[in-house]
Amino acid sequence: MAEQPTPTEEQKAQRAKELTAEAKNQKALLKKSDRQVAMVFDLNKCLGCQTCVVACKTLWTREEGMEYMWWATVNTLPGKGTPKDWEKMGGGFRGEEPQSGKLPTKAEFGEAWDFNYDEVFFGGKGNAVHLQPSGNPEWGPNWDEDQGAGQYPNSFYFYVPRICNHCTNPACLEACPRNAIYKRKEDGIVLISEDRCKGYRFCMEACPYKKIYFNHVRQISQKCIFCFPRVEKGVAPACARQCPGRLRFVGFLDDENGPIYKLVKKYEVALPLHPEAGTQPNVYYVPPISPPRFDAEGNIDESKPRIPTEYLKYLFGDKVEKSLETLKAEMAKTKAGGKSELLDILIVYEWKSLFGPFTKDPADLEPRKA
Ligand code: SF4
Ligand code: SF4
Numbered sequence: 001m002a003e004q005p006t007p008t009e010e011q012k013a014q015r016a017k018e019l020t021a022e023a024k025n026q027k028a029l030l031k032k033s034d035r036q037v038a039m040v041f042d043l044n045k046c047l048g049c050q051t052c053v054v055a056c057k058t059l060w061t062r063e064e065g066m067e068y069m070w071w072a073t074v075n076t077l078p079g080k081g082t083p084k085d086w087e088k089m090g091g092g093f094r095g096e097e098p099q100s101g102k103l104p105t106k107a108e109f110g111e112a113w114d115f116n117y118d119e120v121f122f123g124g125k126g127n128a129v130h131l132q133p134s135g136n137p138e139w140g141p142n143w144d145e146d147q148g149a150g151q152y153p154n155s156f157y158f159y160v161p162r163i164c165n166h167c168t169n170p171a172c173l174e175a176c177p178r179n180a181i182y183k184r185k186e187d188g189i190v191l192i193s194e195d196r197c198k199g200y201r202f203c204m205e206a207c208p209y210k211k212i213y214f215n216h217v218r219q220i221s222q223k224c225i226f227c228f229p230r231v232e233k234g235v236a237p238a239c240a241r242q243c244p245g246r247l248r249f250v251g252f253l254d255d256e257n258g259p260i261y262k263l264v265k266k267y268e269v270a271l272p273l274h275p276e277a278g279t280q281p282n283v284y285y286v287p288p289i290s291p292p293r294f295d296a297e298g299n300i301d302e303s304k305p306r307i308p309t310e311y312l313k314y315l316f317g318d319k320v321e322k323s324l325e326t327l328k329a330e331m332a333k334t335k336a337g338g339k340s341e342l343l344d345i346l347i348v349y350e351w352k353s354l355f356g357p358f359t360k361d362p363a364d365l366e367p368r369k370a
Helices: 009-031 051-060 117-122 171-175 202-206 238-242 259-266 309-316 320-335 341-347
Strands: 037-042 073-077 158-162 181-183 190-192 212-215 220-223 248-252 283-286
Touching: 009 171, 009 181, 037 259, 051 073, 051 238, 171 181, 171 190, 171 202, 190 220, 202 212, 238 248, 248 259, 259 283, 259 341, 309 320, 320 341
Parallel strands: 037 283
Antiparallel strands: 037 248, 073 158, 181 190, 212 220
């Protein structure tokens, strides 16, 4: 057999370049989608009731290995959230360069604790025992709930619901060496292929929102799937459908008649969380309007907002000032007897107006065949 020629250094360098280009093309294909679904959360309406969280938990994360997973969370801000101090864990992009991030531990998310129900309810010990988690947990999904910040009487907090942002430029997808993460062509939902995932967890390090969990039983990564089996049938995701506050809007970004387009593009009042992470999230937030401050005598002090603007800029970027100005101007308009399309959208007189094309009742769907 003729001996194979040894490639020159130049040929090797050329091949390495081609491989890099090939890998980039593959990633670009995985990121491509024709349309994009999105959510908008109006933070002025969230009650922190956790109904959305429980709806998601009940529907999607009840299997073994998923006990500690909460794909939908609602945390108090300012606060450390879940996983603990996720905002300091890095990931995302700087320019086009992926940034390394920390791999959150199970303890930072918070374990799924057992409680001493038997002892309290059936132990016959009366008031001598209280319901408490087993072990000595040091953090959990809502450990710092309602703590907030500031000094009485000007203390403040607000609730921030979070799910995977189904980003246009997902850091998780970019980081996966198995190309197991992809965006669906028809709606841009970001999914992890459980067959391809080998549990390397680079996605967890890379996601700046730390919205991926590791299933220690199945040895794969798992996350919010935007309820795609419901969305495909015209039903809104469970978290949105169950929310009693009517604050979770769902729809396509390019649907000019839908609430998402109007809130994000037309009025520009809904903004992504930590846009500087460079993943181009498709979950947007209407920022909280500050309640008034009080001075030492208990009189209203309008010299500055109770929620520091700098803090809101840290969360939502510089556009937050413009968003708040627009909201206040529209409120002034209606107070003066005028009409406001923006406020009519945000008030949500009729629940169906939240969900664009996803207003079908799950009860009306054909039952799934066994
Ligand atoms: S939020 Fe995180 S997990 Fe979700 S698509 Fe963006 S980078 Fe990926
Ligand atoms: S169900 Fe609605 S109001 Fe309750 S915590 Fe979730 S987003 Fe907030």
